[in-house]
Amino acid sequence: MPGINEGLALLSEQFMLMAGLAYAVAFCAFTWDLVTYSKTVRRGLAVETAGVTATAGVASADADQLVRVGAAGFMGQDLGAGPQGRGVRPSSKTHDGSDGITAGDSMRYGKAKRRAARIAVAITVVAAVVHGLAVLFRGLAAGRVPWGNMYEFCTTGGFTVALIFLLVLTRRDLRFLGTFVIGLVLVMITAASVAFWTPAGHLVPALQSYWLVIHVSIAVMSSSLFTLTFAMSVLQLLQSRRESSIASGKPDKALVMRLVPNALSLENMSYRINGIAFVGWTLTLMFGSIWAEKAWGRFWGWDTKEVWTFVIWVVYAGYLHARATRGWTGTRAAWLSIVGYLCVVFNFTIVNVYFSGLHSYAGVGS
Amino acid sequence: MREKSVQEVQTKNPSKDDVELPRLGFVGMLRWAWRQLTSMRTALFLLLLLAVAAVPGSLFPQRPSNPSNVTQYLTDHPTSGPILDWFRLFDVYSSPWFAAIYLLLFTSLVGCVLPRAKIHFKAMRSAPPRTPKRLSRLAEYGTVEIPAGSGVDADQAIKDAAAVLKSRRYRVDVRDLGTGRPSVGAEIGFLKEVGNLVFHVSVLGVLAAVAYSGLAGYSGQRVVVEGETFVNTLVGYDTFTPGAYFNSDRLSPYSVELDKLAVKYDRESPGHYGQPIDFTASLTTKDGPDAAAKQQVLKVNDPVAMGGTNIYLVGNGYAPVVTVKDGTGKVAFQGPVVTIPTDGAYTSLMVIKVPDAKPRQLGFVGFFLPTALMDTSTGVAYGSDPDPFNPQLNLNAYTGDLGLDNGIPRNVYTLDTSKLKQINGRDMKSGGIVLAPGKSYTLPDGNGSISFDGIKRFAALDIRHDPGQVYVLVFAVLALGGLMASLFLNRRRVWIRTGNHPDGRTMVEFGLLARGEDHRLAGESAAINKALHAKWVVPADSPVEDGNRTPPNQTDTGTGVTVSSKDQ
Ligand code: HEM
Numbered sequence: 006m007p008g009i010n011e012g013l014a015l016l017s018e019q020f021m022l023m024a025g026l027a028y029a030v031a032f033c034a035f036t037w038d039l040v041t042y043s044k045t046v047r048r049g050l051a052v053e054t055a056g057v058t059a060t061a062g063v064a065s066a067d068a069d070q071l072v073r074v075g076a077a078g079f080m081g082q083d084l085g086a087g088p089q090g091r092g093v094r095p096s097s098k099t100h101d102g103s104d105g106i107t108a109g110d111s112m113r114y115g116k117a118k119r120r121a122a123r124i125a126v127a128i129t130v131v132a133a134v135v136h137g138l139a140v141l142f143r144g145l146a147a148g149r150v151p152w153g154n155m156y157e158f159c160t161t162g163g164f165t166v167a168l169i170f171l172l173v174l175t176r177r178d179l180r181f182l183g184t185f186v187i188g189l190v191l192v193m194i195t196a197a198s199v200a201f202w203t204p205a206g207h208l209v210p211a212l213q214s215y216w217l218v219i220h221v222s223i224a225v226m227s228s229s230l231f232t233l234t235f236a237m238s239v240l241q242l243l244q245s246r247r248e249s250s251i252a253s254g255k256p257d258k259a260l261v262m263r264l265v266p267n268a269l270s271l272e273n274m275s276y277r278i279n280g281i282a283f284v285g286w287t288l289t290l291m292f293g294s295i296w297a298e299k300a301w302g303r304f305w306g307w308d309t310k311e312v313w314t315f316v317i318w319v320v321y322a323g324y325l326h327a328r329a330t331r332g333w334t335g336t337r338a339a340w341l342s343i344v345g346y347l348c349v350v351f352n353f354t355i356v357n358v359y360f361s362g363l364h365s366y367a368g369v370g371s
Numbered sequence: 372m373r374e375k376s377v378q379e380v381q382t383k384n385p386s387k388d389d390v391e392l393p394r395l396g397f398v399g400m401l402r403w404a405w406r407q408l409t410s411m412r413t414a415l416f417l418l419l420l421l422a423v424a425a426v427p428g429s430l431f432p433q434r435p436s437n438p439s440n441v442t443q444y445l446t447d448h449p450t451s452g453p454i455l456d457w458f459r460l461f462d463v464y465s466s467p468w469f470a471a472i473y474l475l476l477f478t479s480l481v482g483c484v485l486p487r488a489k490i491h492f493k494a495m496r497s498a499p500p501r502t503p504k505r506l507s508r509l510a511e512y513g514t515v516e517i518p519a520g521s522g523v524d525a526d527q528a529i530k531d532a533a534a535v536l537k538s539r540r541y542r543v544d545v546r547d548l549g550t551g552r553p554s555v556g557a558e559i560g561f562l563k564e565v566g567n568l569v570f571h572v573s574v575l576g577v578l579a580a581v582a583y584s585g586l587a588g589y590s591g592q593r594v595v596v597e598g599e600t601f602v603n604t605l606v607g608y609d610t611f612t613p614g615a616y617f618n619s620d621r622l623s624p625y626s627v628e629l630d631k632l633a634v635k636y637d638r639e640s641p642g643h644y645g646q647p648i649d650f651t652a653s654l655t656t657k658d659g660p661d662a663a664a665k666q667q668v669l670k671v672n673d674p675v676a677m678g679g680t681n682i683y684l685v686g687n688g689y690a691p692v693v694t695v696k697d698g699t700g701k702v703a704f705q706g707p708v709v710t711i712p713t714d715g716a717y718t719s720l721m722v723i724k725v726p727d728a729k730p731r732q733l734g735f736v737g738f739f740l741p742t743a744l745m746d747t748s749t750g751v752a753y754g755s756d757p758d759p760f761n762p763q764l765n766l767n768a769y770t771g772d773l774g775l776d777n778g779i780p781r782n783v784y785t786l787d788t789s790k791l792k793q794i795n796g797r798d799m800k801s802g803g804i805v806l807a808p809g810k811s812y813t814l815p816d817g818n819g820s821i822s823f824d825g826i827k828r829f830a831a832l833d834i835r836h837d838p839g840q841v842y843v844l845v846f847a848v849l850a851l852g853g854l855m856a857s858l859f860l861n862r863r864r865v866w867i868r869t870g871n872h873p874d875g876r877t878m879v880e881f882g883l884l885a886r887g888e889d890h891r892l893a894g895e896s897a898a899i900n901k902a903l904h905a906k907w908v909v910p911a912d913s914p915v916e917d918g919n920r921t922p923p924n925q926t927d928t929g930t931g932v933t934v935s936s937k938d939q
Pocket of ligand 1: 321322325326328329408409410411414418476477478480481483484566567570571574853854857858887
């Protein structure tokens with residue numbers, strides 16, 4: 006067993022701190038992006054009512070562009086058949102965002118330049134690189150995978166959330182999730198460093214198994230995906246309220262939500278991601294059972310951690326069912342996705358910290 | 372699949388069912404109840420109920436895993452405890468209400484899966500559905516024009532198109548050849564539904580295998596001190612839990628001797644100083660009384676397999692070796708005493724019962740400390756390290772009737788001192804017994820003596836036989852495969868129709884429709900478009916010579932969606 010490298014461990018913590026600061030800046034930039042965006046839209050709308058759209062130099066180019074497509078939106082918009090009714094299953098494009106009320110459902114990058122968002126993404130990349138190094142150094146310092154206690158689950162988990170977010174960003178424009186996702190990563194790093202901090206060390210014998218590498222890494226990745234869908238489901242609920250309020254003729258109060266695709270496409274996108282994450286969670290459950298058989302002599306024993314892993318699995322199975330059940334798509338499915346994620350968070354925090362069980366190795370408390 | 376699902380159609384009009392209810396009669400009632408039970412809505416409800424029902428098992432101590440905590444809870448909560456117990460909240464997972472939920476769920480599952488399987492089996496064997504009149508109304512639509520003089524007429528073109536689809540693994544059916552408007556219908560992705568069925572059946576299989584593993588297996592615990600041997604017979608176990616099908620002939624008479632238990636603690640990182648980093652048990656094993664001895668190593672996470680069982684290292688601790696002489700000077704007890712570690716420093720609870728001591732039986736209760744330090748303010752010793760750097764016994768002694776003779780089973784790790792007379796203690800004149808290795812102590816009032824001869828370690832072993840778990844694994848893997856097929860495959864239909872234009876060109880149009888969720892349909896459409904162009908060597912976006920070509924109808928995609936959503 007290689008020794009603990011205290012120097013690298015210290016370096017890791019310094020990098021973690023730097024990453025945290027960088028994320029904080031990225032968080033501000035994402036927020037700034039949302040603020041400037043809704044300002045631009047408001048300015049554009051004002052220009053349009055004044056009837057001087059054509060006058061050059063009055064409206065900024067992108068505001069103008071938004072307005073042109075936005076004018077018709079209030080009435081004959083196509084916001085999809087959902088979310089109250091039966092969800093339309095995407096067989097093709099359902100909504101291209103041309104009404105200006107919500108973004109297109111393809112979630113692809115548009116032409117409009119959002120400088121603040123670009124800066125935010127760039128800073129996030131820097132933060133993630135530093136964060137990745139911090140995680141790497143932690144692993145090197147301890148001579149093992151860097152996920153053996155709560156501090157490490159949290160920091161490594163935060164890194165995968167950021168990484169998966171950035172990876173998805175290369176294919177789809179999910180920058181509207183930036184404030185949320187980076188905010189969450191920030192919370193994870195802070196919680197890890199403040200509440201769960203543990204010095205780098207060896208693993209207790211129960212954790213010395215290659216199943217730690219497999220089981221926990223898949224659990225962390227699935228949880229990161231669930232994090233993204235949680236954010237989308239929350240936005241879906243907000244967007245669907247906004248859509249029905251606009252449909253009933255009320256003014257559009259949350260201009261920022263124009264950045265966000267319509268509720269239906271949010272639902273479809275989170276369904277796709279939840280499908281992948283559910284397979285991941287199924288693997289987590291299976292590998293966990295195999296490991297439990299190796300370590301404790303039984304593959305399933307209703308240990309608290311096992312109970313909650315099972316509960317999460319069943320809730321998301323319910324979510325997948327809901328999507329195929331009349332009257333349960335849309336808002337109700339979104340609530341199930343949210344409940345599922347709350348269970349994930351509960352399983353990770355409360356169960357690890359306050360419940361005793363065979364899994365009480367997380368390095369907090371004792 | 373969905374629109375054909377019997378349940379879906381039948382639950383469409385619940386109000387109608389309600390109205391008809393009084394006239395249904397008994398059989399009708401049963402049929403109605405069965406339809407309700409096997410509806411998607413009920414399945415969803417039962418799934419969510421199952422999730423909720425599993426939660427209390429993590430909030431209250433459970434008998435199977437933690438019987439002593441349940442007893443403790445019942446003493447601590449004399450009023451609420453028995454009520455909770457009546458609701459079986461200390462045995463959630465074997466309670467009737469929990470069983471009721473999952474049995475209903477699985478009944479619903481069977482009722483759901485069987486009709487679906489039948490429908491799907493039929494669908495797999497029948498030809499793809501007839502070609503719709505207006506392909507342009509489908510979710511995805513495209514056209515290809517084969518220029519005049521290429522020698523490809525409508526019939527030839529449809530055969531080519533069928534070949535293209537076939538090479539893309541579609542099931543194809545060519546129709547209306549020779550009518551001037553031939554077409555091909557194609558379908559792909561039957562494995563999606565098969566996967567769904569396999570998944571659901573396998574979940575059922577997992578449950579059955581888990582039940583079987585509970586019935587057919589057995590498990591037992593045994594604490595072995597260094598130098599001791601465990602023989603796999605019923606009397607060899609400290610505790611033994613057989614499944615319903617257990618038969619003691621099945622125990623293969625192997626033996627396991629614990630030669631040494633090596634324990635390593637972290638001496639390196641200040642933050643984890645004294646935390647265990649390795650437990651290694653060296654064993655001498657024999658497959659039977661006459662078999663050759665083998666050396667094997669047992670570690671945490673690395674069980675040893677013997678005689679159809681697996682042996683797990685689940686715990687360890689110290690067994691100080693003591694000798695007790697009674698008042699007559701005879702050795703009344705000698706040997707290692709298994710202690711129960713209570714913290715990370717292995718402060719270990721120790722109980723010694725000496726029923727053979729004369730004239731009075733003797734009992735000892737106290738602690739073994741591997742590394743004892745003295746708290747100078749209180750004068751009490753405490754354990755500061757799990758390694759035996761300064762081992763010490765701290766004991767109180769009792770005399771009287773230990774209560775071992777009246778046949779009531781007693782826990783060897785506790786001593787009921789209420790009817791005993793204490794003769795040693797920290798608060799007494801005689802003081803407590805404090806012993807270092809090699810030392811001995813003479814008990815007051817001629818009750819004999821006790822000596823601390825040395826230290827051994829013990830290993831707590833779990834021995835399991837579980838013939839069912841391999842089936843659990845098989846079904847779980849099947850379920851996973853089915854799940855992935857069901858979630859990630861797409862079921863699609865494609866129709867292609869051709870026609871001869873009077874000017875000699877051959878017109879080809881194609882349309883795609885997804886069954887269920889399919890976000891890659893547009894991609895598939897593009898791929899088919901490309902493949903068709905390649906087949907007839909038509910440049911992908913060829914400039915249309917006559918300029919008469921009507922631009923693709925902008926509303927097509929919109930209406931296409933309506934069509935596909937109605938389809939569900
Ligand atoms: C132990 C109970 C059950 C579990 C864990 C479970 C789990 C799942 C999961 C994870 C899916 C989504 C993946 C897939 O499409 O294969 C699914 C789909 C489905 N389940 Fe279940 N299920 C259960 C019981 C039932 C029951 C009782 C029914 C029927 C009443 C049912 C009907 C369906 C149907 C129709 C789908 C397809 C939905 C779609 O096409 O999107 N399931 N189930």
